[in-house]
């Protein structure tokens with residue numbers, strides 16, 4: 147029987163503080179009937195964490211940050227056993243059900259795991275049993291962790307929102323934690339734009355057709371380069387304007403209903419003319435997370451070796467260093483935290 151301590155190391159978001167506060171004796175709460183206690187195996191650090199720490203959401207709550215995780219079950223609430231959740235097994239955590247408002251029964255995005263409620267930047271975490279998805283054999287914890295947000299969100303954006311089809315040309319902005327997976331989910335004619343040379347190189351290694359910096363992309367756009375779909379993991383005015391340009395010239399594939407999918411959560415205002423939207427027929431979508439089926443698919447693609455995750459590990463106590471590295475665009479792929487030997 148695993149010894150479960152009463153307190154643990156946890157990294158809390160505290161309003162007004164752009165660094166996480168490390169608490170060495172954060173209480174591990176008693177479980178409600180439908181909850182499960184997991185020993186954190188790996189927790190990804192996401193750009194949304196940087197956004198939450200910036201205070202832009204005006205949230206006044208304090209809680210343990212971290213919404214991308216997997217863990218080993220160590221204790222079950224009294225009602226959970228009949229739902230086939232097993233002690234000692236590794237599970238990935240679904241953030242919600244893909245609905246940001248929670249109207250399908252899952253939690254609303256801003257009242258979910260690691261976003262408003264205690265999350266995974268801790269030695270242990272608690273979730274309701276219905277958010278757990280078993281990790282297939284052969285998928286290491288660092289990869290299973292990033293499946294739960296980077297994997298789900300990128301997969302959902304490519305497959306369900308952008309509805310990328312065989313033969314489509316797709317332009318992806320931002321080859322980070324999500325973008326490097328989206329390149330592989332989109333598969334076909336994938337073009338990428340990132341200001342970081344190492345990120346462009348990674349995208350090419352993962353199957354991108356061409357990789358541009360901003361100057362190269364602008365040169366291509368001026369020469370008439372068009373795509374059917376853009377997926378934007380940055381969502382700045384710069385990327386939005388370039389995306390509109392790549393889609394508006396799309397008179398050759400007019401019937402394909404050009405789609406612009408925003409995934410990056412950026413507080414910057416986007417500027418466009420209603421005329422350009424109305425005249426071009428570009429459809430604009432915003433999306434975060436995804437349904438359980440997307441997490442199952444993301445884990446399965448990792449298990450089969452069809453999609454490769456670029457991950458590196460750091461210790462939980464160094465979480466603020468990782469946040470700083472993410473703010474400075476120093477991370478290639480995704481960095482995950484580990485808490486135990």
Ligand SMILES: [Zn+2]
Nearest residue numbers: 192193194295
């Ligand atoms: Zn995230």
